[in-house]
Amino acid sequence: MQGILSYLILLLITAFLAPVIINRAGKAASWLLGSVSVAGFFYLLRFAAATARGNTLSMTLEWLPQLHLNFTLYLDGLSLFFALLVTGMGAMVLVFAGKYMQPYPQKDRFFLLILLFEFAMLALVLSGNLFTLFIFWELTSVSSFLLVGFSHEKPEARNAALQALLITVAGGLAMMAGFIMLGQIAGTLEINELLKSGELVRSHPHYSPALILILAGAFTKSAQFPFHFWLPGAMQAPSPVSAYLHSATMVKAGIYLLMRLSPVMGGTPEWKYILTITGAITMILGGYFAYSQTDFKKVLAYTTISALGILVLMLGIDTNISIKAAVIFMLVHALYKGALFMIAGLIDKSAGTRDLRKLGGLFHVMPEASVAAVISLLSMAGLPPMIGFIGKELIYEAKIGLPEIGNWLMVAGVLTNVIMVAISFALIFHLFGGKLRYAGRVPTRPAFALWIGPAILAGTSLLIGLFPSRVANLLLRPAITFIRPSIDTLSLALWHGFNEVLLMSLATIGAGITLYLLYRKVNPVLTNFNNEVITFRFANAFNRTMDLFLKLTKKKTSLIQSGYQRYYLMAIFIMTSVLAWYQIFYTWQGNGINTGPVPAIFELLIAALIVSAAVVAVAVKSRVLAILSMGAAGYGIGMLFLIYGAIDVAITMLLAETLVLVLFMVVVFHLPKFTNFSGRGSRIRDAVIAIFTGSFMTGLVLKAGQMDPAGRVSAFYTENALPLAHGKNVVNVILVDFRALDTLGEITVLVIAAIGVAALLKLKSKKGSAA
Amino acid sequence: MKSHIVRLAASKLLPFTLLLSAIVFYRGHNEPGGGFIGGLMAAAGFVFYALAFDTHEAEKKLRVSPLTLIIAGLSAAFISTLPALFAGNPFFTGEWVSVTLPLIGKIKAGTPLMFDLGVYFTVWGVMLTIIFNLMEE
Numbered sequence: 001m002q003g004i005l006s007y008l009i010l011l012l013i014t015a016f017l018a019p020v021i022i023n024r025a026g027k028a029a030s031w032l033l034g035s036v037s038v039a040g041f042f043y044l045l046r047f048a049a050a051t052a053r054g055n056t057l058s059m060t061l062e063w064l065p066q067l068h069l070n071f072t073l074y075l076d077g078l079s080l081f082f083a084l085l086v087t088g089m090g091a092m093v094l095v096f097a098g099k100y101m102q103p104y105p106q107k108d109r110f111f112l113l114i115l116l117f118e119f120a121m122l123a124l125v126l127s128g129n130l131f132t133l134f135i136f137w138e139l140t141s142v143s144s145f146l147l148v149g150f151s152h153e154k155p156e157a158r159n160a161a162l163q164a165l166l167i168t169v170a171g172g173l174a175m176m177a178g179f180i181m182l183g184q185i186a187g188t189l190e191i192n193e194l195l196k197s198g199e200l201v202r203s204h205p206h207y208s209p210a211l212i213l214i215l216a217g218a219f220t221k222s223a224q225f226p227f228h229f230w231l232p233g234a235m236q237a238p239s240p241v242s243a244y245l246h247s248a249t250m251v252k253a254g255i256y257l258l259m260r261l262s263p264v265m266g267g268t269p270e271w272k273y274i275l276t277i278t279g280a281i282t283m284i285l286g287g288y289f290a291y292s293q294t295d296f297k298k299v300l301a302y303t304t305i306s307a308l309g310i311l312v313l314m315l316g317i318d319t320n321i322s323i324k325a326a327v328i329f330m331l332v333h334a335l336y337k338g339a340l341f342m343i344a345g346l347i348d349k350s351a352g353t354r355d356l357r358k359l360g361g362l363f364h365v366m367p368e369a370s371v372a373a374v375i376s377l378l379s380m381a382g383l384p385p386m387i388g389f390i391g392k393e394l395i396y397e398a399k400i401g402l403p404e405i406g407n408w409l410m411v412a413g414v415l416t417n418v419i420m421v422a423i424s425f426a427l428i429f430h431l432f433g434g435k436l437r438y439a440g441r442v443p444t445r446p447a448f449a450l451w452i453g454p455a456i457l458a459g460t461s462l463l464i465g466l467f468p469s470r471v472a473n474l475l476l477r478p479a480i481t482f483i484r485p486s487i488d489t490l491s492l493a494l495w496h497g498f499n500e501v502l503l504m505s506l507a508t509i510g511a512g513i514t515l516y517l518l519y520r521k522v523n524p525v526l527t528n529f530n531n532e533v534i535t536f537r538f539a540n541a542f543n544r545t546m547d548l549f550l551k552l553t554k555k556k557t558s559l560i561q562s563g564y565q566r567y568y569l570m571a572i573f574i575m576t577s578v579l580a581w582y583q584i585f586y587t588w589q590g591n592g593i594n595t596g597p598v599p600a601i602f603e604l605l606i607a608a609l610i611v612s613a614a615v616v617a618v619a620v621k622s623r624v625l626a627i628l629s630m631g632a633a634g635y636g637i638g639m640l641f642l643i644y645g646a647i648d649v650a651i652t653m654l655l656a657e658t659l660v661l662v663l664f665m666v667v668v669f670h671l672p673k674f675t676n677f678s679g680r681g682s683r684i685r686d687a688v689i690a691i692f693t694g695s696f697m698t699g700l701v702l703k704a705g706q707m708d709p710a711g712r713v714s715a716f717y718t719e720n721a722l723p724l725a726h727g728k729n730v731v732n733v734i735l736v737d738f739r740a741l742d743t744l745g746e747i748t749v750l751v752i753a754a755i756g757v758a759a760l761l762k763l764k765s766k767k768g769s770a771a
Numbered sequence: 772m773k774s775h776i777v778r779l780a781a782s783k784l785l786p787f788t789l790l791l792s793a794i795v796f797y798r799g800h801n802e803p804g805g806g807f808i809g810g811l812m813a814a815a816g817f818v819f820y821a822l823a824f825d826t827h828e829a830e831k832k833l834r835v836s837p838l839t840l841i842i843a844g845l846s847a848a849f850i851s852t853l854p855a856l857f858a859g860n861p862f863f864t865g866e867w868v869s870v871t872l873p874l875i876g877k878i879k880a881g882t883p884l885m886f887d888l889g890v891y892f893t894v895w896g897v898m899l900t901i902i903f904n905l906m907e908e
Contacts, residue, residue, distance in 0.1 A: 647803040655811035659898060662818055666906045725865060726881065728801035735805065736883040736890070737865050743886075744848055747893040751841050754900040761904045 001059040001073055007040050008073075008123055015115035019108035030098020030449070033111060037091035037118065044083050051077040052478045058128050058192060068189040074128025077478025081327070082125035082256055084475065089248045089338050090118045092453035096342050097240035099449035100349060104238070110150060114244065117143035121249050125256055130179045130189040133257075134172070137221070140250050141168040147245060148237040160233035163542060167220050167230045175217020175257075181210035182264075191260065198264045211265055214257070215274060222254030222308045225282040229538035232289075232301040239345025242297065247304045247337040255311045255330065259483050267318055275316025280412050282309030287419040291515075292526035296344045296354040296431070299423060300337065303380070306416055307333045313409075314398060322398035323484050325391065327476055328492070332391035332461070336376040339457035343373045346450045347431075351443040360430055360437035365444070369451040370432040372458035379461045381424035381512065382417060382505070384494050387465040389505075392417060396501045414508055421512025426519040468492035573689055577696035584699045589706050603643060610636035623668050631661040648731040774823075781823035785832070788816030796891050806887035810894025818902050826903045837903060840896030848889025851882040 014036050022029045047057070054077075061071040075083075097114065101107040120139035127133035142165070149161030183189045185204045186197045194201075201207060218224075223231040234246050245251070258266075258275070265271060286306025293299045307329070314326035346369055347362065348354045363370040375386065382392030399410050436443075464471050469492060477490040515522075562568075599607075613633040617626045634657035641650035717730050717738060727733040735743050792812035799805030821829035830836060855864035867881035 648805065648808065651803060651808050652811065655808060655815060659811065659815060659818065659902065662822070663902055663905060666902070725883065726800075726867060727883075729799060729803060729805070731803075732799045732805040732887070733883075735807070736887045740852075740863055740865075740883065740886055743890060744852070747845065747848060747890055747897075750897045751845060751893060754837075754841065754897040757901045758904050761907070 001057045001075065003043070004057075004075065004126060005059065005073060007043060008119060008126070011036065011040065011115065011119040011122065015112055015119055018111040018115050022108040022111050027098070030094050030111070033115065034091045034094040034098070037087050037094055040122070041084060041087040041091060044080060044087060047075060047080055048474050048478075051075065051080050052474055054478070054481065056192065060128070060190075068129075068183050068187075069131050070129045070190065071132050072128035072190060073126050073132075074191055075126060076482045077475075077480075078256075078259060078482040079125045081331075081475050081479035082252070083122055085252075085331070085334055086118060086122045086125060086249050089244055089334065092338065092342070092457060093240045093244040095449055096243070096345070096453045097238075099447050100240055100345055101238065104150075110147075110238070113143055113146050113150070114240065117147065117245060117250070121253070124253060128191050130182065130191065130194075133191075134176055134179060137175070137217075137253060138169065138172050140245075140253060141165060141172060141221075144168070144234070144241075144245050144250055147241045148234045150238060150241070151236070154236070157236040159543075160230075160236040163539065164230040164234045166546070167227055167542075171217045171220025171227070174213045178210045178213030178215075178217065181206050181213065185210065186264075194261075194264050201264050202268055207265070207268070208270055211268075211270055212274075214261065214265070218254035218257045219278060219312075220254070221257075222251050222312065223282075223305050224254070224278050224308065224312055225285055226538065228282060228285065228305045229542065231305055232298055233539055235297050235301050239297070239341060239348065242301070243338050243341030243345070247300070247341050248334040251304065251308060252311075252330065252334070255308065255315070255326075258312065258315050259326070262315060262318070262323075262483055263485075266315070272316050272318055275312050275318075276409065277316075279309045279311070279313030279316055280409060282306070283313060283416050284412050285309070287416040289530070290423055291419050291519075292523060292530050294356050294523070294527060296347065296356055296427075297341070299356070299427070300340055300344055303420065303423065304333075304337055306420070307337070310395065310413075310416070313413075314395065317398055319398060320484060320487050321394065324476075324480055324487065324490060325394035325398045327480050327483070328387075328394055329391040331464075331471075331476070332379060332388045335457050335461045335464075336379040336386075336388060339372055339376040339454035339461075340380070342450070342454045342457075343369055343376070346446045346454070347443075349450065350446050351438050352441050353439050355439065356427075356431060358437065358439035361433065361435045362443060363432045364436050366446050366451065368455060369446055372451065372454040373432060374428050375458035375462055376454070377424040377428050379458075379465070381421045381509075383421075383509070385465045386461050387468065388461065389465060389494060390468060390492050393501050393505065396504050400500060400504075414504065414511075417508045418511040418515055421509055422515035422519060425513060425516035426523075429516075430519075465494065468494075570689060573693045577693045580696045580700060584696070584703050588703070603640070606636050606639050606643075609633075610640075623671070624665070627661065627664045627668065630664075631657055634660075646731075648729070778823045781820045785816050785820055788819075789813055792816070792891075796887070799887060800884070806890030807894055810891045811898065813891070813895045814898035814902070817899055821903065821906060826906050830903065833899070837896045837899035840892050841900065842896075844889045844892030844894075844896055846889070847892065848886050851885035851889060854882055 014033065018033060021032060025032055050057070056074065056076040058072060058074040063069045063071050094111075094114070097110070101110055104110065117140060120136045120143055124133055124136035124140060127136060145161050145165035148164055149158050151157045179189065182194070182201065185201050185206055186194055188194060188197070201210075220227045231246060231251065235242055237246070262271075283306050286302045286304070286309055290299050290302035290306060293302060311326055311329060311333075314322045314329065344354055346366070347359070350366065351359060351362070353359065379386035379388030382388045395413065399413050472490045472492045476492075477487075480487050480490060610633045613629040613636065617629040617633065620626050620629065635654065638650050638653035638657060641647075641653055717734055721727055721730045721733040725733045725737040727737070792809045795804040795812060796806055796809030797804075799809065817829050817833060820832060833840075852863045854866045855862060858864070858866055860866070865881050865883045869880075
């Protein structure tokens with residue numbers, strides 16, 4: 001496990017070195033970065049044998065164990081499966097991006113961000129503590145934000161980035177609350193301990209709210225209805241990002257979380273209903289919109305949403321067969337969709353457009369890429385001999401074995417697959433087959449670095465389809481076992497025998513081909529229908545809500561923040577004294593007031609001096625005199641401190657009083673002559689507030705006399721100052737040792753105040769000089 | 772204030788004020804004093820100087836800007852929290868070492884001392900920032 005931690009750190013260092021490497025190493029740079037990812041892939045693959053035997057690895061670095069907060073890494077079959085996906089896809093995408101990003105400005109920054117994402121995503125799936133997971137979860141959201149908005153000069157890119165960030169982070173916050181609740185219920189946030197406490201969690205009264213909060217996180221991240229709309233928007237990102245973050249890995253984080261927590265929280269009616277309904281709606285919705293798009297990348301985005309819906313649906317059905325289907329479909333989808341997104345980018349690069357209506361016959365220009373695309377599309381359509389076929393068969397089987405939810409689920413599932421078949425055929429024949437058609441410039445032959453990634457992924461789709469058993473035993477079965485320990489075998493094959501499922505597959509393909517034949521006619525109609533009839537746009541509704549929210553906060557701020565110092569002071573004084581009076585009044589003990597020993601004459605004299613100085617300060621007409629008498633009152637209080645033995649406080653008081661006096665004097669010279677600022681009414685109001693505030697201080701002092709503050713706390717400090725903190729001055733030891741964190745906070749506040757004063761005055765003098 | 776007497780007093784008193792503030796700071800651990808009081812005293816010395824001459828002269832005398840004092844102080848305070856982490860103790864634990872110096876003898880130095888030094892410089896810098904800025908108005 002130390003090795004894995006080292007690899008994570010290496011990846012992080014590589015991320016921050018990436019700009020240097022990109023700028024220095026030239027063309028070899030992306031291959032170099034890709035090889036770091038490949039190394040990680042093979043390093044992780046070495047653990048496969050161990051996890052296949054059911055072993056788990058973990059390591060914990062304690063952070064705040066009192067709050068169950070630890071940095072824990074944990075590796076089992078499920079996390080290994082995802083980790084291999086992250087590093088494997090990462091390698092392909094990095095090589096692809098090396099060529100693809102060449103003309104972009106600031107491409108060095110791009111590689112930093114995408115490697116940072118790879119680090120965060122890998123750490124997310126290897127996290128063994130829900131809070132470790134949460135931190136990396138948010139880090140993936142942030143890197144996604146920066147990558148979607150990579151072309152930051154375009155306003156659409158900035159909007160899409162912000163929208164994606166707001167939605168995923170809002171979900172993330174809800175999820176954090178859910179994690180905290182889960183931690184309260186189970187008494188731990190460590191995943192391997194949580195796995196043992198499923199019973200306890202599911203029967204707890206707080207189970208439902210915790211579940212809903214966590215699902216909010218998973219659904220926003222995995223673009224489930226009604227949060228799906230950020231994903232098509234995120235297509236503003238460069239193609240490598242779409243291939244990596246928004247199809248293969250990051251959007252699967254929500255699915256990963258659901259799989260991870262399914263042994264803990266899964267299987268209840270709430271789980272089943274929420275997941276199946278949300279998944280089914282998302283699946284159908286994604287399929288419909290995919291069929292009616294004209295931009296290749298948008299088609300892929302909506303099929304991704306549909307696929308994510310299928311995954312959630314499978315996890316919601318929650319049977320042995322559906323869990324198997326989910327894990328396998330996960331792999332199927334990552335392979336074909338990653339390849340297709342890269343091909344979309346490649347076509348864009350080569351032909352200058354991704355508009356399906358304008359392109360055709362691309363096989364003549366890009367044979368290698370076309371073959372890769374066709375294999376991937378066949379896998380998407382679920383045709384043999386691709387792995388997609390195996391995935392789809394399992395999905396059908398899972399739905400058939402579910403009588404209680406009824407036939408509508410089956411219908412929805414078949415319908416979605418029919419659409420997938422139609423889209424795949426349309427893309428195969430219209431985009432790659434037939435005569436060469438293009439708009440604007442003639443498509444050019446793509447570079448090796450651009451098509452090698454998709455080719456490898458497509459080859460993998462084909463190979464696993466033909467020889468599924470090895471991968472099944474090494475990677476898929478271990479992953480499934482950790483979701484559902486009762487499953488210990490997994491046999492995959494293309495041929496399942498002649499049964500109900502096969503019949504359904506045949507029907508799907510037939511219907512799909514029919515729908516494909518109608519594609520040219522129906523697609524424009526649907527596009528028009530979407531544009532003109534369906535005026536409701538989730539993205540727009542979201543933007544309007546945000547605008548409204550901003551307006552509301554502005555109103556609220558201008559209501560509370562009047563901008564007048566006197567009102568702020570009044571609010572502070574009134575609130576403090578009311579609250580303090582309330583407390584003093586309700587805890588007052590009837591046994592009289594403890595006034596302490598009788599004061600000496602000189603103490604009384606000092607007290608009289610303070611009082612008369614205060615009266616003079618209020619009554620006098622001259623400002624200088626008022627300030628001087630306030631100073632006199634302050635010095636008097638300092639004297640009292642001295643008499644009662646608080647020497648440190650007394651010195652501080654005297655010094656502060658002196659400096660404040662100087663400060664006032666400096667300011668006074670700049671003020672206009674004494675004019676009567678306040679009328680009679682406001683003077684009375686101020687007097688009332690002052691008396692009220694002053695009397696609360698008196699009350700507080702009298703109240704203090706009723707208690708025994710000399711007990712526990714001060715005894716501890718006086719006894720331990722010397723042995724523990726090596727100091728004889730208890731006040732100082734408290735300040736710099738026992739309560740040093742408070743002091744650190746206080747001096748930070750002081751600094752902020754100083755910066756505030758400086759900024760205010762500088763701002764004013766600048767304005768003055770400009771005028 | 773263009774009084775020669777005040778100016779003379781301000782410039783002659785400044786070193787003593789600083790020395791006094793340093794002593795007050797150092798003895799703070801066992802006797803009344805410490806970083807906060809020391810910082811206020813050091814600031815008072817320069818404020819007096821600025822009253823006698825002007826803030827520019829005072830800043831010249833200070834050699835660095837008050838902001839630098841703040842940065843130095845806050846950094847020292849923050850850094851003093853870190854050695855505990857390397858020693859495997861919780862954040863902010865006071866770590867002490869005994870050093871034997873020639874002439875002075877054995878003294879104890881610890882992170883709280885450094886923290887207090889941070890407080891000293893921060894308070895000094897903050898007071899000067901606020902007062903100098905107001906005086907320049």
